Amino acid sequence: MRLNRHHASVIDPLLFLIAVGALLPVALGRPAQGAPPASLAPAPVAPGIPVIVYAGRPLAGPDSALAPFRDPADNILCAAPDTFTPLGISFTTNQKAETVSFTGPDGAVATVRFRRASGGRVAVPVIEVIEALGGKCQWQTNTLHVRAVLTSVTLLGGQLRVKATLPVTATVAGVRATGKEPAKIIVDVAGAEVGSLPRQLSLSGPNIKAARSGQFNEDTARVVLELKEPGGLAPPDPRPSTLLVFNPTSAPAGSQRPSITVKIPPAPVSRRPRNKPKPPRPSQAPAVVSALTLRHVSDKKARIVIRAARAPQVRSALSRGRLTLDLLNTTLGANAASALSGARHPLLRAIRVLVPSASAARLVVDLTRVVAYTVSPQAKSGELFIDLSLPSGAGGRLAGKLVVIDAGHGAHDAGARGIIGIWEKNVNLAIALALRDRLQSDGVNVLLTRSDDTFVPLGERSYLANRSGADFFISIHADSAGNRSVSGSTIYYHKQIGSCRALAYTIYERLNGLNGIPSKGIRSDRVLYTNGLAVLRNSQMVSVLVECGYMTNLGDVTKLRQTATQQRIADAIADGLRDYVEGNPDLDTKNVNPRPTLPEEMVPPAAPEPPAFDTGEDAAQNLSAGE
Ligand code: ZN
Numbered sequence: 001m002r003l004n005r006h007h008a009s010v011i012d013p014l015l016f017l018i019a020v021g022a023l024l025p026v027a028l029g030r031p032a033q034g035a036p037p038a039s040l041a042p043a044p045v046a047p048g049i050p051v052i053v054y055a056g057r058p059l060a061g062p063d064s065a066l067a068p069f070r071d072p073a074d075n076i077l078c079a080a081p082d083t084f085t086p087l088g089i090s091f092t093t094n095q096k097a098e099t100v101s102f103t104g105p106d107g108a109v110a111t112v113r114f115r116r117a118s119g120g121r122v123a124v125p126v127i128e129v130i131e132a133l134g135g136k137c138q139w140q141t142n143t144l145h146v147r148a149v150l151t152s153v154t155l156l157g158g159q160l161r162v163k164a165t166l167p168v169t170a171t172v173a174g175v176r177a178t179g180k181e182p183a184k185i186i187v188d189v190a191g192a193e194v195g196s197l198p199r200q201l202s203l204s205g206p207n208i209k210a211a212r213s214g215q216f217n218e219d220t221a222r223v224v225l226e227l228k229e230p231g232g233l234a235p236p237d238p239r240p241s242t243l244l245v246f247n248p249t250s251a252p253a254g255s256q257r258p259s260i261t262v263k264i265p266p267a268p269v270s271r272r273p274r275n276k277p278k279p280p281r282p283s284q285a286p287a288v289v290s291a292l293t294l295r296h297v298s299d300k301k302a303r304i305v306i307r308a309a310r311a312p313q314v315r316s317a318l319s320r321g322r323l324t325l326d327l328l329n330t331t332l333g334a335n336a337a338s339a340l341s342g343a344r345h346p347l348l349r350a351i352r353v354l355v356p357s358a359s360a361a362r363l364v365v366d367l368t369r370v371v372a373y374t375v376s377p378q379a380k381s382g383e384l385f386i387d388l389s390l391p392s393g394a395g396g397r398l399a400g401k402l403v404v405i406d407a408g409h410g411a412h413d414a415g416a417r418g419i420i421g422i423w424e425k426n427v428n429l430a431i432a433l434a435l436r437d438r439l440q441s442d443g444v445n446v447l448l449t450r451s452d453d454t455f456v457p458l459g460e461r462s463y464l465a466n467r468s469g470a471d472f473f474i475s476i477h478a479d480s481a482g483n484r485s486v487s488g489s490t491i492y493y494h495k496q497i498g499s500c501r502a503l504a505y506t507i508y509e510r511l512n513g514l515n516g517i518p519s520k521g522i523r524s525d526r527v528l529y530t531n532g533l534a535v536l537r538n539s540q541m542v543s544v545l546v547e548c549g550y551m552t553n554l555g556d557v558t559k560l561r562q563t564a565t566q567q568r569i570a571d572a573i574a575d576g577l578r579d580y581v582e583g584n585p586d587l588d589t590k591n592v593n594p595r596p597t598l599p600e601e602m603v604p605p606a607a608p609e610p611p612a613f614d615t616g617e618d619a620a621q622n623l624s625a626g627e
Contacts, residue, residue, distance in 0.1 A: 049067055049068070049069070049142075050069070050070060050077055050142050050143070050144060051068070051142060051143045051144070051460070051463065052068050052077075052079060052083065052126060052143075052144045052146060053144065053145050053146065053459040053460070053463075054086070054087065054145075054146045054147070054166075054191050055168070055169070055190040055191025055219065056191070056219055056458060056459040056462075056534045056537075057459065057538065058459075058463060059083060059084075059086060059087070059146060060083060060086075061080055061081075061082030061083045061084070061085050061086070062082060062085065066079070066080040066117055066123065068083070068126065068144075069117060069123070071115055071123075071125075076125050076127075077125065077126045077127060077144055078115055078117065078123035078124060078125055078126065079123060079124065079126050080117075080121065080122070080123055080124075081093065081100045081102070081114075081122060081123075081124050084102065084129060084130075087105065087135075087166050087167055087240075088104070088105030088166070088167045088240070088242070089103065089104055089105065089129075089133060090102070091103070093114070093122055098113055098114055099111050099112065099113055099114060100112055100114050100122065100124050102132070102133060104133035104134065104165070104166075105166065105167055105242045106134075106165070106242050108132070108133050108134055108165075110128075110129055110132030110133055112124050112125060112128050112132070126144060127144070130146050133165065133166070134148075134149060134151075134165030134166070135147060135148060135149065135165055135166050136148075136149055136193050138218075140455060140456075140457045140460070141455075141456070141457075141460075143457055143459065143460050145218070145219065145457060145459070146166075146191075147166075147191055147192055147193045147219065148164040148165050148166035148167070148168045148191055148192040148193070148242075149164065149165045149166075149192065149195035150162060150163065150164050150189065150193070150194055150195050150197050150213070150221050151163045151164060151165060151195065151197075153197060153201055153203065153211075153213060153223055154203070155203040155204065155205045155208065155211075158207075158247075158248040159245060159246065159247055159248065160187070160203075160223075160225070160233060160245075160246040161243060161244065161245055161246075162187065162189060162223065162244040162246075163242060163243050163244075164189065164192055164242050164244075165242065166191075166242065167240035167241050167242050168189050168190060168191055168192050168240055168241070168242070169190050169191075169236075169238060169239075169240050169241075169244075170187055170188060170189045170190065170235070170236055170244050170246075171187070171190075171235060171529060171530045171531050172185060172186070172187055172232075172233050172234070172235045172236075172246060172530065173185070173186045173188075173529065173530055174186075174230075174232055176230070177227075177230065182209055182226045182228070183227040183229070183230045183231070184224055184225060184226055184227065185224070185225040185227065185231070185232065185233050186222060186224050187222065187224075187225075187246065188216060188220050188221075188222050188529065189220065189221045189222070189223070189244070190219065190220055190531075191219055191220075192219075192220070192221040193215065193221055194213050194214060194215045194221040194222075195221075198213070199212055199214060200212055201213055201223070203225070206228075207227050207228050207229055207231050208225060208226070208227065208228070209226040209227060209228050210225075211223065211225050212224050217458075218457070218458075219457075219458065219459070219534070231248065231249075232248065232249040233246040233247065233248060233249060234246060234247045234248075234249050235530070284329060286329050286330055286331045286358075286359045287308045287309060287310050287311075287312045287327075287329060287330045287331070288308060288309060288330075288331050288332075288333050289306055289307065289308045289312065289327065289331070289332050289333055289336045289361065290307050290308060290309075290333045290336055291305075291306075291307040291333075291339065292304070292305070292306055292307075292332075292336055292337045292339065292340050292353065292363070293307075293339045293340070293343075294340060294343035294345065294348075296344075296345055297387075299345075299346050300346075300347075300389055300390040300395075301388070301389040301390070302345040302347055302348065302387075302388045302389075303385055303386070303387050303388075304325075304351075304363070304365075304385070304386040304387075304388070305383055305384070305385060306327065306383065306384040306385075306386070307381075307382070307383050308330070308382050308383070308384070309382050310382045311377030311379070311382050311383060311384040312327040312328060312329065312330040312384060313327070313328040313329065313330075314326065314327055314328065314375050314384065314386070315328060316373065316375060316386075318370065318501070318502070318505040318522075320509075321366065321367055321585075322364055322365060322366045322367055323364075323365040323367060323371065323373060323388070324362060324363070324365075325362065325363040325364075325365070325375075325386060326360060326361075326362050327360065327361040327362070327363070328360065329359055329360070330359065330360060331358065331359060331361070332355060332361050337353040340352075340353065345388075346368065347367060347368055347369065347371055347389075347390065348365055348366065348367060348368065348388070349366035349367060349368050350365075350366040351363065351364070351365050351366070352364045352366075365388070367388075368583070368585065369390075369394075369583035369584070369585070370391065370394075370502045370505060370506050370579065370580060370583070370584075371388040371390065371391065371498075371502060372388075372389050372390070372391040372392065372497075372498030372499040372501070372502045373386060373387060373388045373389070373498050373501075374386070374387045374496070374498050389498070391498065391499040391502040391503070391542070391580060392499040392541075392542055393471045393472065393499070393541070393542050393580075393581065394499075394502075394580055394581050394583075395581070396581065396582075397581070397582060398442060398443075398444055398577060398578045398581040398582055399442060399443030399444060400443060400444070400445070401444055401445065401471040401472065401581065402444075402445040402446075402447065402469065402470045402471050402472075403439055403444055403445070403446050403447075403470060403471065403472045403473075403474060403577070404446075404447045404448075404449065404464060404465040404468065404470040404472070404473045404474070404541075405432045405435050405436055405439075405446060405447070405448050405449070405474050405476065406432070406448075406449040406450075406461050406465075406473065406474065406475040406476065406535060407425070407428040407429040407431070407432035407433075407448065407449065407476050408424065408425070408428045408475060408476055408477040408478075409423075409424055409425035409477075410425050410429075410450050410453055410454050410455045410456055411425075411453055411454050411455035412455060413425070413455055415477070415478070415551075416478060416479065416480035416551040416552065417480075417551065418478075418552070418557040418560070419484065419551070419552055419553075419554060419557060420554070420557055420558065420561070422551075422557070422561055424477065424478045424480070424551050425453065426453075427478050427548070427551070427560045427561070427566070428476045428477055428478060428548075429450070429451075429452075430563070430566045431476050431548060431566045431569050432448060432476045433448075433451070434566050434567050434569075435476070435570035435573055435574060436448060437570075438567075438570050438571055438574045439574055439577075442574065442578070447465075447468055447470065449464055449465075458534045458535055458538075459534075459538065461475070461535050462534070462535050462536075462537075462538035462539040462540075462543075463538070465539050465540075465541060465543075466538075466539065466540045466541075470541050471542065472503070472541060472542050472543065472577065473535070473536075473539040473543035473544075474543070474544055474545075474546065474573060474577075475535050475536070475544070475545040475546070476546055476548065477545060477546065477547050477548070478547060478548050478549055478550065478551045478557075478560060479547040479549065479550045479551065479552075480550060480552045481550060481552050481553075482552075483552075484552050484553055484554070486550055486552070486553060487517070487518065487549065487550050487553040487555055487556045488517060488518040488519055488520040488549065488550070488556070489511050489512075489514075489517055489519045489520065489546065489548050489549050490519070490520045490521065490522075490523055490546075490547045491504040491505075491507050491511070491519075491521075491522045491523070491544055491545070491546050491547070492504065492522075492528075492533060492544060492545040492546075492547070493522060493523075493524060493525065493536070493544050494524070494525055494532045494533070494537060494539075494543065495524055495525065495526055495532050496524060496526075497542075499542045500536070500542055500543055500544060501522065502580060503542050503543075503544050503576070503577070503580045504522040506576040506577070506579040506580040506584070507544060507546060507572065507573055507576030507577070507580075508521060508522050508576070509576065509579070510572035510573070510575045510576040510579070511569065511572045511573070511576070514569065514572050516555065516559060517548070517549045517555075517556055517559055517560075517565070525537075525545070533545055546569075546573060548560060548569050
């Protein structure tokens with residue numbers, strides 16, 4: 001209701017008295033005389049404790065003693081005034097006037113009447129504060145999403161500047177020019193709405209062909225620069241700010257990672273042309289490895305130490321129960337590998353060195369079970385450590401573990417549209433429910449982020465998993481692409497987290513070739529975003545996102561619609577999870593999914609690590625739900 005000024009000046013004091021009289025007994029949190037019986041108290045809008053989320057994470061102040069709550073008097077969401085300090089919002093409390101004054105990061109000021117939570121603690125209405133300081137709020141079930149609004153995008157001397165009403169962070173990805181598509185720079189601002197910025201931005205610069213803005217997903221505003229020639233922008237300061245500054249880099253977009261310097265047979269599971277080996281860099285002579293040793297750190301951890309004048313670059317892959325490590329632009333010194341011949345460890349069956357060419361060496365580690373591995377070059381000593389360990393949550397039995405299954409999308413967020421008229425959200429849910437039933441029959445505890453056609457915001461999905469202390473988080477999706485011939489499943493893991501990669505791998509071994517839907521292999525989510533996928537990034541446990549096939553491929557989608565295929569996919573994921581936890585010695589004997597045998601020298605890496613900036617925009621656009 002909106003009163004005009006004249007009436008308001010007369011009525012306001014009266015309304016105020018009525019409001020305070022009605023509010024105080026309840027808001028003060030003590031039973032007051034004449035308070036309505038519990039059955040007549042206003043019903044909560046939604047059960048449970050409300051959550052405030054900003055950029056995919058719960059928003060809370062340094063003093064978390066007071067959780068957000070709905071004032072029972074009017075259901076307004078209230079929180080402690082310090083809730084907003086992570087947004088650069090400061091406050092002062094005036095006890096006498098019963099107000100709190102907030103100052104936003106750019107000097108905007110808002111004063112609101114405070115309320116009192118039980119125990120007499122001061123609390124303020126959340127939406128009123130955020131909106132007064134230029135932010136936006138949106139309820140989704142019991143979660144309030146707080147977002148910044150972009151106010152300007154400018155280009156100054158090659159420097160891109162993005163302003164927002166609340167502090168934000170952003171990621172930058174470069175996309176190489178392909179055929180008719182120009183090179184692009186994609187800036188994703190987390191926790192922001194594009195607001196009233198024009199879709200076509202009038203940015204002028206010597207290398208700018210066109211610029212546009214858009215809402216990539218509910219929590220991410222996107223700015224795309226189309227370039228005349230390859231160019232790059234450095235990521236902004238990682239600290240949240242209302243002004244993001246992106247400086248130009250000399251390196252062309254997409255070339256921020258070192259080139260690969262050795263010919264590797266093309267990988268069978270990832271035939272994308274952009275994964276082809278790059279030509280060698282002429283400037284560097286091959287590194288010479290003087291010693292290769294295996295250290296027994298514990299029965300659950302082994303370390304391969306590669307000693308060289310400078311740490312070699314490595315391309316690694318899990319495939320068929322073995323870990324293949326290609327040392328690029330590297331030669332082996334005489335007797336360098338002699339110490340490996342007698343090496344023993346419970347995680348390893350055998351370790352061998354192959355020399356496919358004069359400037360490459362390949363380490364083949366046959367595993368007794370899937371491992372988590374990390375590759376860490378030691379800048380000072382030139383040594384390279386490859387640590388193999390029992391993955392997190394592995395060992396023992398799968399029964400009794402807690403798994404959160406996340407069916408992607410839901411309700412109005414329908415995901416990809418299948419070319420035969422079915423929606424991704426329904427395929428995801430059917431597979432998720434089948435996976436739940438299968439896991440439960442195996443004695444596994446299961447939580448679903450949704451069990452019907454409802455919308456669950458991304459932040460809430462991983463928040464549920466974190467809050468429940470789950471051991472595993474498995475997100476189920478189906479892919480889409482502009483090119484209808486693209487087909488197959490892909491399993492994403494977060495960045496280079498060894499345990500997540502190990503789980504993606506065991507699921508891949510079970511999914512590959514299943515019922516005619518091939519698998520494109522496992523991929524780090526960095527191939528999509530430099531910060532990875534939100535549901536994986538925000539989940540604190542071992543987590544993967546399975547794209548079960550392409551909604552845009554006739555063969556895939558026809559199968560994805562069938563109950564039998566949905567069941568087989570669910571079984572494959574459950575079996576892969578079991579392989580991860582309990583081990584599976586058959587992984588290397590190919591009993592899992594028979595495939596033609598290749599001569600050993602030709603065993604290619606299953607999934608070469610894609611360059612971090614080699615973002616396929618196709619994939620990025622189509623995976624909006626994951627992000
Ligand atoms: Zn999806």
